[in-house]
Amino acid sequence: MANASRQAAWEFFGAELKRRREDAGLTQVELGARVFVSGGYIGQFEQAIRKPQLDVAQRIDESLQTDGIFERLWRKLIKEQPYTEYFAHVVELERLATEICEYAPMVVPGLLQTPEYARAVFLANNPFATDEYIEELVRGRMDRARILKDATRPVYWAVLHETSLRVPVGGPEVMARQLDRIAALMRERTVLVQVLPFTAGAHAQMGKMMKLMEFEDAPPTVYTEGVFSGTLLDDPAVVKRTQAHYDLLRATALSREDSLALIESVAEDYRRCERTT
Numbered sequence: 289m290a291n292a293s294r295q296a297a298w299e300f301f302g303a304e305l306k307r308r309r310e311d312a313g314l315t316q317v318e319l320g321a322r323v324f325v326s327g328g329y330i331g332q333f334e335q336a337i338r339k340p341q342l343d344v345a346q347r348i349d350e351s352l353q354t355d356g357i358f359e360r361l362w363r364k365l366i367k368e369q370p371y372t373e374y375f376a377h378v379v380e381l382e383r384l385a386t387e388i389c390e391y392a393p394m395v396v397p398g399l400l401q402t403p404e405y406a407r408a409v410f411l412a413n414n415p416f417a418t419d420e421y422i423e424e425l426v427r428g429r430m431d432r433a434r435i436l437k438d439a440t441r442p443v444y445w446a447v448l449h450e451t452s453l454r455v456p457v458g459g460p461e462v463m464a465r466q467l468d469r470i471a472a473l474m475r476e477r478t479v480l481v482q483v484l485p486f487t488a489g490a491h492a493q494m495g496k497m498m499k500l501m502e503f504e505d506a507p508p509t510v511y512t513e514g515v516f517s518g519t520l521l522d523d524p525a526v527v528k529r530t531q532a533h534y535d536l537l538r539a540t541a542l543s544r545e546d547s548l549a550l551i552e553s554v555a556e557d558y559r560r561c562e563r564t565t
Contacts, residue, residue: 298336301361306334308352323347328505338506339365339380341520375518378511379432381501387443389500391537392452396466399433400446400473400481405466406430408458436478444479447537450486453554460562467555474548482541483550491540492533500527500534 309319309330316334317327323344332338340348345362349355382388382399390397396405403426410425411417435441456463473479484491499511510521510530521527542550 295336297361297365298339301358301365302334302336304361305330305348305358308354309334312352314352319348319351322351332506338384339377341377377520378499378518381503381509381511381520382432382442383435384503384506385442385501386504387500387502388445389534390444390446391449391496391498391534392446393449393495393497394451394455395457396448396452396470397446398429399436399444400470400479401429401433402462402466402469403430404462405457408462412457436473441478445538446479446481447484447534447541448481449484450550453483453551456558460558464555464558464562467551467558471548471551471555474544474551480544481547481551482538482544483547484537484541485550488540492536498530498534500530 309316312319314322315327316330320327320330323330324347325340325344329338329340333340340358340362342359342362345358348358352358388399390399395409398406401409406426406429407422410422414422414425436444453467457466470479470481474481497513500508501511502508507522507524508527508531510527512519512521521530541547
């Protein structure tokens with residue numbers, strides 16, 4: 289399903305939600321209270337600005353007695369998009385975020401990846417997949433990264449553990465280009481990246497990726513990822529603790545200037561390695 293037609297389908301979802309809500313004689317605030325979200329969220333669903341999670345769609349069906357129509361629409365729309373079910377909602381939130389802060393313990397974050405690096409990651413996870421399937425995944429990841437080129441792009445701040453620079457994903461040439469890409473974005477001041485060096489030793493969030501997202505008209509959200517699963521958390525206490533961990537990471541990491549110098553140095557190491565092989 290093309291992006292335009294998918295957006296039109298979500299707009300239908302929103303229009304149908306508004307019609308059914310008004311037929312039931314409920315305000316956005318009243319429906320929101322029944323499905324455990326704010327009235328503002330209901331308004332954003334109806335305008336197709338924000339997409340509900342599956343459990344919210346199910347509670348809407350229950351509250352409005354709609355015989356599962358919103359769950360069926362949700363499953364249809366999620367199935368026909370290029371991201372895994374658990375990650376699809378994160379992609380939508382990235383597009384709405386005013387600020388994104390990530391910690392990457394092992395792999396360069398998707399928003400910073402080059403096509404060659406992304407391809408190597410996908411091949412490692414899908415060793416028997418067809419070329420067509422891998423290229424579809426790569427295109428989806430590059431489409432996500434376009435938000436960093438938009439005039440309304442979010443503030444993007446990433447802390448990368450030095451491990452993510454040293455693991456030769458795709459080989460020396462691919463890694464050199466990947467690190468050059470990050471350095472270029474840093475020099476253009478499109479992103480702010482810090483490196484957490486090996487010498488930092490024990491640190492907050494050891495081995496656990498996280499993504500903090502802030503929005504103009506919605507509470508902040510934390511995304512964490514496990515094995516073939518992901519979790520979105522918006523409990524204020526959890527978000528506050530996660531933000532504190534991220535602040536500790538930033539305080540422990542190298543400065544922006546030292547991080548850039550290290551990234552460029554490691555890229556040059558990869559180029560020397562490529563020349564000697």
